[in-house]
Amino acid sequence: WCDRDYGFVYDKVRAHGGIAWFPVIDSDGHLSWEANPTYRPSQLICKSPDHHPELGIVQGEPIYTTFERNPDTFAYVPDPRLKRDAWINYVP
Numbered sequence: 001w002c003d004r005d006y007g008f009v010y011d012k013v014r015a016h017g018g019i020a021w022f023p024v025i026d027s028d029g030h031l032s033w034e035a036n037p038t039y040r041p042s043q044l045i046c047k048s049p050d051h052h053p054e055l056g057i058v059q060g061e062p063i064y065t066t067f068e069r070n071p072d073t074f075a076y077v078p079d080p081r082l083k084r085d086a087w088i089n090y091v092p
Contacts, residue, residue: 005078054086 016038051059056073076082
């Protein structure tokens with residue numbers, strides 16, 4: 001997601017030569033991830049999306065559809081305090 005309240009400031013990403021992990025597609029079409037060595041070592045966790053009704057995410061519905069129906073659903077993106085309780089012990 002990109003929140004236009006914060007604009008598109010990518011100076012730090014550019015300084016690192018890109019994002020922390022690069023998606024790589026091999027000749028068979030399989031996706032793998034390559035770490036960008038300009039970042040500190042980290043572990044990339046790949047998993048299926050979880051169900052998060054507490055954040056207004058409707059399972060099986062595109063986020064843009066949810067937003068079109070009620071833009072205020074995602075007002076917490078620029079202001080996480082609106083969903084303060086949801087972030088306690090949150091695992092993405």
